[in-house]
Amino acid sequence: MDIKTKIIKTISTALDERGISVSTVDLEHPSDMTHGDYATNVAMVYGKKEGREPLKLAKEIVDDIEKILDRDIEKVTIAGPGFINFHLSRSFFSGVSSMIKRSGRDFGKNDKLKGKRVMVEYTDPNPFKELHAGHLMSNSVGESVSRLMEFAGAQVIRANYQGDVGPHVAKALWGMIKMKSSLPKEEATLEEKISFIGRAYVEGSTEYEKNEETRKEIDEINKAVYEKSDPELMDLYSWGREISLVHFENIYKKLDTSFDHYFFESETAQKGKEIVKNGLKKGVFEMSDGAVVFKGEEYGLHTRVFITSLGLPTYEAKDLGLNTLKFEIEDPDLSIVVTANEQKEYFKVMLKALSLLYPDVVRKTVHVTHGILTTPEGKMSSRLGNVIGGGTLLDDAEEMVLKRTKKGGKFENEEEEKKASAVIALAAVRFAILKQAPGKNVVFDFDRSLSLEGDSGPYLQYSLTRATSVIRLATDLGIEADESGEFFLETELERLIYRFPEVVERAQKEYAPHHIVTYLISLASCFNVFYAEHRIADPDDRYSGYKLLLTESFQTVMKNGLYILGIDAPERM
RNA sequence: CCUCCCGUAGUUCAAUGGAUAGAACGAGGGCCUUCUAAGCCCUAAAUGUAGGUUCGAUUCCUACCGGGAGGACCA
Numbered sequence: 001m002d003i004k005t006k007i008i009k010t011i012s013t014a015l016d017e018r019g020i021s022v023s024t025v026d027l028e029h030p031s032d033m034t035h036g037d038y039a040t041n042v043a044m045v046y047g048k049k050e051g052r053e054p055l056k057l058a059k060e061i062v063d064d065i066e067k068i069l070d071r072d073i074e075k076v077t078i079a080g081p082g083f084i085n086f087h088l089s090r091s092f093f094s095g096v097s098s099m100i101k102r103s104g105r106d107f108g109k110n111d112k113l114k115g116k117r118v119m120v121e122y123t124d125p126n127p128f129k130e131l132h133a134g135h136l137m138s139n140s141v142g143e144s145v146s147r148l149m150e151f152a153g154a155q156v157i158r159a160n161y162q163g164d165v166g167p168h169v170a171k172a173l174w175g176m177i178k179m180k181s182s183l184p185k186e187e188a189t190l191e192e193k194i195s196f197i198g199r200a201y202v203e204g205s206t207e208y209e210k211n212e213e214t215r216k217e218i219d220e221i222n223k224a225v226y227e228k229s230d231p232e233l234m235d236l237y238s239w240g241r242e243i244s245l246v247h248f249e250n251i252y253k254k255l256d257t258s259f260d261h262y263f264f265e266s267e268t269a270q271k272g273k274e275i276v277k278n279g280l281k282k283g284v285f286e287m288s289d290g291a292v293v294f295k296g297e298e299y300g301l302h303t304r305v306f307i308t309s310l311g312l313p314t315y316e317a318k319d320l321g322l323n324t325l326k327f328e329i330e331d332p333d334l335s336i337v338v339t340a341n342e343q344k345e346y347f348k349v350m351l352k353a354l355s356l357l358y359p360d361v362v363r364k365t366v367h368v369t370h371g372i373l374t375t376p377e378g379k380m381s382s383r384l385g386n387v388i389g390g391g392t393l394l395d396d397a398e399e400m401v402l403k404r405t406k407k408g409g410k411f412e413n414e415e416e417e418k419k420a421s422a423v424i425a426l427a428a429v430r431f432a433i434l435k436q437a438p439g440k441n442v443v444f445d446f447d448r449s450l451s452l453e454g455d456s457g458p459y460l461q462y463s464l465t466r467a468t469s470v471i472r473l474a475t476d477l478g479i480e481a482d483e484s485g486e487f488f489l490e491t492e493l494e495r496l497i498y499r500f501p502e503v504v505e506r507a508q509k510e511y512a513p514h515h516i517v518t519y520l521i522s523l524a525s526c527f528n529v530f531y532a533e534h535r536i537a538d539p540d541d542r543y544s545g546y547k548l549l550l551t552e553s554f555q556t557v558m559k560n561g562l563y564i565l566g567i568d569a570p571e572r573m
Numbered sequence: 574c575c576u577c578c579c580g581u582a583g584u585u586c587a588a589u590g591g592a593u594a595g596a597a598c599g600a601g602g603g604c605c606u607u608c609u610a611a612g613c614c615c616u617a618a619a620u621g622u623a624g625g626u627u628c629g630a631u632u633c634c635u636a637c638c639g640g641g642a643g644g645a646c647c648a
Contacts, residue, residue, distance in 0.1 A: 026589080026590095026591095030591095031591090031592075031593090031594085032593075039591090041591060047628090048627095048628065054628080080591085080592045081629075082628090083591080126648075163648070166648070168647080168648075265648095288645075288646095289645075289646080290646085291645065291646050293646085301644095302576075302643080302644050302645090303645060304644090304645070305645045306646095307646085308645095308646040309646060314646070314647080315647070315648050316648095318648095341577095341578070342641095342643070343642095343643090343648085344578080344642080344643080345576070345577060346643070346648090348577090372641090372642080374641090404611070408609090408610090409611090424611090432585095435585090435586065435587090436585090436586055436587085437586090437587085439578075440579075440586085441579085441641075448584080448585070449585080451585095451598070453597090453612090454596085454597040454598060455586080455596060455598085456597085456611085458611055459611065459612090462609080462612075463611095463612085465611095466608085466612085470608045470609090472608095506589075514586090514587085517587095518588090518595095518596085521587095521597085522595090525596085529614095531608080531609095531612080531613085532612070532614085535607075535608065536608060538607095538608080572609080573609085573611070
C-alpha cells in the first residue's frame, strides 16, 4: 500500500470512529512545503456538516492518528482554519530513493489499463498539402498521450489518418496539370518535387475561388479521383501521393514517432458513404437540397452535410467510416482521436450521428483536442501565406540550437554535437507545445517560444545531463549510493521526487501532458538548487552516498518524465 | 443571431473549491581558481467588471465587457 492510500485510510478510520462516514477523503499536497507533504480539509468539510467545531474535530482526528503513526510519518499537525498536515519522515524519503533506483524505467508506471488495447490517432497531415506547424502540435500531443497510455500498461496502437482524396487533392492536381511544363524530372530532389506540389495546390485553390470555370474543372477532377476513372490522371495522382508520403515519413523520423497503422480517406470514403446510406433508411439522416444531412438541432447541435448533392462523401461521412473501421481492424478497448479544438463542435455532431448507429464505437471513443497555433499576426492560413512548415520549423530550431552549442557545448566531436542539437531542438519544440493545458491556443513566436533557457525543454535536458555527469564522476571516485541519509539536510528535491506517479496518474486521467511538464520544471529547478548548494561527488563527505542515491533517483524520474513528453536527452550538452 | 472555448505580472504559461495566486521571459542587482553559468540567489510586478453560492472562489452560478473558434454541400 502506498503512503497516500495509507494516510487516506487512517483518516477515514478516525472519522468512522466518530460516526462520520465518508466516501472519499480529499488529500492534497500543500502548495507551501512548510505545511507538510500531505494535507486534508476533512475537519472543515465534515465539521460543518456534522455541526462541530472544525478545530476541535481536527484535534480529535489527529489524536487518533498519532496512536498509529508509523515510521513513514514524522508528525501530524493542525494549521489554519483546520487543515491536518502530514509531514513525511527521513526514512520515507531515503526508502523512496532506493525504491526508485530499483524500479528504474518502470518508476511512474501503473496498471490502470493493463491488458487493454488503446488506439491513438494523431498527426493526420494531408498528402498534396504541406505538413505544417499545426500537425506538429497534433503529433506532440498524440505521441505524449500514447506514452501516457503505455505508462498505464496499455498496448498502444498509433494511427495516422491522411486525407488522400477530396477537394484539396483535386486543387493540387489541377495546378499540376496546368504547370505540367515545369513538372520535376524523376532525378529531381524530393524538396523540389514537394515544392512543386505545394505551388500547384496554391495555384489550384486561388483559381478555385476566383474562376467559375476552374471550379467546375476541379470538381470534375475530384469526382474522377474518387471513381479512379481517368488512368492518366491517376498516374499523376499516384506520383504526387507517393512523394507526399515519403516526405511525411522523413518528418516522422525527425519527430521520433512511428505509426502502427495508416488510414487513408480513400479507404474510409466508400465505407462512410454506405453507413450514411444505411442511416438514411433508418431515418438518422435525411435529404435536404439534394444532399444527405444530419439534423443536429434536435440534440442541441447543428446540421451538417454528410453526402454532397454531387453524391460525394464529405469529411463527416469519411469520419464515420474511419471510426468504425478502427474497431473492425484493431478492436481497441479505447480509441483516442487527437485534433485541433476548432473541430470540437464538428466532432460532437459526427459522434452524435455515429452513436445512433454504432453506440458501442462512440462509447469507447474519446476526443482530445489541442489548441491551434497562431503566429503573432494571427491565425495561419495558406491564403495569407503565413503558414509555418513543420519540416522548416524543425530545421530552423536545429540551426538555432547549433548556434548555441558552438558557443560552449561540451561535446567530444562534431558528429555528437550535430546529433545532440537535433535532440535539443525537438525538446524545445515539444516543450513549447506541451507546456500549456490541452485545448489552449499557442501564440507562436519563433524566438520567444523556442526558448533554450528558463522554462524550456533544454532546461530539463540540461539538469539531466548535469546529474548524469556528476553520477559518472562520483562512480569514478568510488562513491557508492546508499540510504544512510538519516541526518542529512532535508531538501525540497526529495519531497517532490516521490510524487511522480501521482502526477502521471492525473495526466493520464485528464489526457493532459502539461501536468508532466509543470512537474518536471519544478523538479529540475529543485535539482539545480540542490546541485548548487551541495557538492555531490565528494569522497570526504559522509553523506555523499545518499546524495548520490538522491541524484540517481532524480535522474530516473527526469528520464521517465521526458520520455512521456517524447523528449530524448543527450549525454552531454 | 445561435453554440462552444478563453480573459491571471509588461509578455508567454501554471494553480483536483483551500492556507501568503506559482514559474519563465523581459527589467534591475549579485554569484564561476571547487561536480557543466543552457545554471543559482535577491528586488519590483497580476486574478476583465458587477453581483451570487460557500467557513473559504482565479476555480462554481448569473449578467456585462473584451478576444477566439464553429454554425449545409471544405477539412
